Amino acid sequence: MAIYLVDYENRSGKSTANGLNGIERLTNNDSVTVFLGKSNVVPAEILDRCVNRSKARVTFHKCRKSARNYLDFQLVTHLGFLAATREEREYHIVSDDKGYYAAVDYWLAEHPDYTIIRQPFILAPEPEPPAKKPKASKPKGKKAKKGEGTAGPDTRAEAAAPAEDMQSTGGANGLPEPDPLPVPTPPDQKINKLDPPESIRKVARTIYKQEGIKLGYISQLYDEMRASAHAKSFSSRIASLYEPDRLARLRPDLLALFDRYASMR
DSSP: EEEEEEEHHHHHTTTTTTTTTTTOOOOOTTTTEEEOTTTTOOOOHHHHHTTTTTEEEEEEEEOOOOOTTTTHHHHHHHHHHHHHSSSOOEEEEEOOOOOGGHHHHHHHHOOOTTTTESSSSSSSOOOOOOOOOOOOOOOOOOOTTTTTTOOOOOOHHHHHOHHHHHHSSSSSSSOOOOOOOOOOOOOOOOOOOOOOOHHHHHHHHOOOOTTTTGGGGGHEEEEEEEOHHHSSHHHHGGGGOOOOOOOHHHHHHHHHHHHHHHHOO
């Protein structure tokens, strides 16, 4: 069972339906609490997604006042109350506000058996099926008239070709040589290659699950964390692991996770 605490005030007006993207895919074992700012009004379409299309238990909490971080403190207070009174160990803060990492860092350090993660939406958008490529039309050639033969290859040009041109297309047998294997990026120098501890791995697994990435690929992420001396290097290295759209979604959380890992080395 997972519990989602949605900062609707922060996510209002976003393209992912105020952070509620994926709420329809939750189960009846999941719970969602939507925190509304004093001036927030939930559109009917959003209410329909929460109440009629989702199996999860959805409740709304309306803040009675408006002030800086007013909703944020109430959300974090509710998180602590739930963690202290319930048996669940998995909590998700749905917000773009990175200030929530203060709460995430506390739970990682003091209660590593809990999974607390900040994310921009409940579940990642489902990838669209690839568009079918149109079949290439074959060029229509003119039919040869009767009595006209097709021109054969110009053997004189082949005979006059220098030996260097033949060697450039392959080996001695005339076959093309295979492309060279890609050279892996060498690790940064002078770093302590600490293996990511379980507290880091647990958050990484949750990020991959939310994004729908198979956990069999997560070892590549750990390799880049060990091989990177600083966040700039790590950000460059992970660019080859994901597609551009997915990288844009994952990079903020992965960089924050790397910062916490780097502080342990």
